[in-house]
Amino acid sequence: MGYSFDIEDVAFLRSAAGFEAVTELAKRSLSSSSRMADVAAARKLAGERHAAAALETAMLRRKAQSKLDDGQQWLFTDDALQQATASVVARHRAQRLAGRDVHDVTCSIGADLVAVAAVANRCVGSDLDRVRLLMARHNLDQAGCPAALVAADALRPVTLGTTVIADPARRDGAGRRRWNPADLVPPLDELLDVYAGRDLVVKCAPGLDFDAVPDEAEAEVVSLQGQVREAALWFGALAQPGVRRKASVLDAGGAIRTTITDAESDDCPAEEVREWIVDPDGAVVRAGLVRHYAARHGLAQLDPRIAYLTGDVPPPGVRAFRVVEHGRFNEKSLRTLLRQHQVGRLEILVRGVDVDPDALRRRLKLKGDQDATVVITRVGDQARAFLCRAERT
Secondary structure (H helix, E strand, O other): OOEEEEOOHHHHHOOHHHHHHHHHHHHHOOOOOOHHHHHHHHHHHHHEEEEEEHHHHHHHHHHHHOOOOOOHHHHHHHHHHHHOHHHHHHHHHHHHHHHOOEEOOOOOHHHHHHHHHHHOOEEEEEEHHHHHHHHHHHHHHHHOOOOOEEEEOOOOOOOOOOOEOOOOOOOOOOEOOOHHHHHOOHHHHHHHHHOOOEEEEEEEOOOOOOHHHHOOOEEEEEEEEEEEOOOOEEEEOOOOOOOOEEEEEEOOOOOOOOEEEEEOOOOOOOOOOOEEEEEOOOHHHHOOOOHHHHHHHHEEEOOOOOOOOOEEOOOOOOOEEEEEEEOOHHHHHHHHHHHOOOEEEEEEEEEEEOOOOOHHHHOOOOOOOOOEEEEEEEEOEEEEEEEEEEEEE
């Protein structure tokens, strides 16, 4: 759950003494083995009252390095950092808001506002948590962001005519993720009632139950460097006409590598394996667009219920798997096959079959100097294994 910051903590952290304390703590290892020494240093630098806040801030800034641009002078709570949108993804989402007046009604520490302010006409943020609002003010000032901030309930509008962004809480008190839109805080249906007639985007976890999402929404699933990061529900004029589901695949810099929607054809057969196996990006799979992706690239499914695709030519710019041998999955036969090919390093991909890759790898007792990938999946009523060589197309 992390340390519970209060207003006095934030005031200290924004002061010269707080800045110096956190800067010095950030130079330490901040590991589990150095915990006692780090705590003692924090008490010396920040005093007993603010030692925990300073130490927590130093650790959170280190965590933020891989997620947020220029976050090394920011203030966070642990929960706020976990839910904050990665800067690359936030900029991607903000592109649809260019030139608008935008209100982030759950602004938290201001991560989305920084991206929005760079393209919007005007923007304002609001939140009920005054500690997070003070942190947001600090963070926006650090980023040179002119957004106004106000303490307000997301379900009690304080602006008129603005485009609305909402990022409802997605974990319960025990830290479990919420998948049903009705369980978000605030709930999706209440947000839609309150902002009826307004253009609205709601950030959600990618595991959201899309069957429970209103038909008028466009649900976009976004991945970054192969990792699914979030879903966004677009309403009103923000939604792409005729699109119910969309997948956007971003590279490390945020450029769109692939985008595909359910408005495209999903004419995709199920066929025997060809020269290549293709594992679509997680955003394509999570958005339910595997067949659409296959149809676009002339691929087929190995099984209508499984996301692995096959074809003679893989799509450009993806990591695909050239099939070497294949057959019914059997551990003994697979072990023999791997020894024949002198495989000592094995990637194991599994779908639709109850196999633990790590446990299987140990049982296979690999020996050799070759790399390989084995795809284990259900085809019809059989478990099949495909020995492959991974290649970047």
